[in-house]
Amino acid sequence: MAPLKASAIGPGVLGVDRSSDLEVARGTGTDVARKIASMGSNVVVSATRVALPGINVRVTDKTLTVMPDNARRAEPHRGDGKGDPNLPAVNDDPRVGTVLPCTIKALKGNTGRNTESFDPASTLVRPSMRVVVGPKKRVFDKVLKHDDVVVVPDFFCAEDDWSIYYKLIEEMRSIQSAGQSKSEWIPWAEGCHLISQNPTGCPTYEDVLKRTGEYFNMKQGSQGTRFNWYRDSSDWKPFHHDSAAYNPHRARNQNITVGVSFGSERELSFLHAKNGSRIYFPQTNGMLFAFGRDVNINWKHGVNALANEHFSGKGRISIILWGLAQDVVEEPDSPPLLTNDARNGFDNSNHRSDQRGDRGRSSHTPSNDGTQPRRR
Structure with a gap:
């Protein structure tokens, strides 16, 4: 597909990339065009991907998701990878190998009714005391x-x-x-x-x-x-x-x-x-x-x-x-x-x-x- 100007993307919805269940933002096709145009020049559209320096836009059906190239992905839980030498190695953690709900919520920026943030990085800040x-x-x-x-x-x-x-x-x-x-x-x-x-x-x-x-x-x-x-x-x-x-x-x-x-x-x-x-x-x-x-x-x-x-x-x-x-x-x-x-x-x-x-x-x-x- 030939390169298109951002303004020529046409109707669409900036929303959910179903392949990662990562919601970034929602908007009309015009919003998408404006957002991408603000990031620079031309957009290359293929059947499943829109390429632009510094941005990653996935296409699923008529749904577009815009995110930075270095956006975090919902990785399966692996623990800290260290292990306790004083404990026998037993595979008794049911979370290992699964994508945890808290990880998905953290990537979405979601909070809970009684939860400030699901992002562990939100705790890595200096306290008052x-x-x-x-x-x-x-x-x-x-x-x-x-x-x-x-x-x-x-x-x-x-x-x-x-x-x-x-x-x-x-x-x-x-x-x-x-x-x-x-x-x-x-x-x-x-x-x-x-x-x-x-x-x-x-x-x-x-x-x-x-x-x-x-x-x-x-x-x-x-x-x-x-x-x-x-x-x-x-x-x-x-x-x-x-x-x-x-x-x-x-x-x-x-x-x-x-x-x-x-x-x-x-x-x-x-x-x-x-x-x-x-x-x-x-x-x-x-x-x-x-x-x-x-x-x-x-x-x-x-x-x-x-x-x-x-x-x-x-x-x-x-x-x-x-x-x-x-x-x-x-x-x-x-x-x-x-x-x-x-x-x-x-x-x-x-x-x-x-x-x-x-x-x-x-x-x-x-x-x-x-x-x-x-x-x-």
Whole structure:
């Protein structure tokens, strides 16, 4: 058959290619002509096929189907082709060798009444937040990404063993009694809880920092630290971003926030900076908790207050370590650093938050970072 101009295709229906049961689109013959003409010059029509560079148009009776040459086909199910060496090879999967309904629906772009998508590729996207349960080992040996929140229960001790909590307080009071400069407790976050600017010389604190930095393979010299004491059940922490979310210098050296909790269980809360969604995580005695750079940008975090009826008199210590985890996998489409406009330019107390933020340099090098937030 001689080549024809696209406009001369004539009546037809752009619809179903019955040979693959793949529906692409429907339309009149004019629609077909317009679609093909937009893709380029001449069309070669045979008894069963219309050929055009970059396009595949099948002809079945008077039905035309237009699709890219590289369109996926409904292939029979074969599994992952790997197999489990610890399982005997038994052909007990009835799906093998058949074209699955979900595959056909995925190729059609169909959804279900209660199904978002049948295309497995639709799940291969970055989340707002990914929760990872870390191993109780010397090092974190899983893939680490900037969207990750890592939880490791009982990392330092059993949940019901409060000995480290009381030991930390004992050691802190010892160095404070000895007159160590800036080791005393001072109010922080407008008085919501206490911190010590300089816990240096507290052996248990030093051990926590060492083990935590090693666990995430943090670059030496990149760390900032904080010793928080939630003195009793009335203390809490307002929502905020750590300053690496908006401070370019910090962002170059710190891509992870790690906290270790001792004492009374509290809730670490996350507030999505754009849509206001909230997620609450328990912080139990001895637990390690970490979140990545992009979590810090996309979410604010804090420690929820307790209702009066839940007051117990018990406190909580939170030892924080910020640093550069060297094994994080970079992914495309990470969010940019926040600007004052993006974070509204205010902290939870409606004060300008262009101070250093709720984090300082390492407590081993005391500075004015430990003073209360400055007002302007």
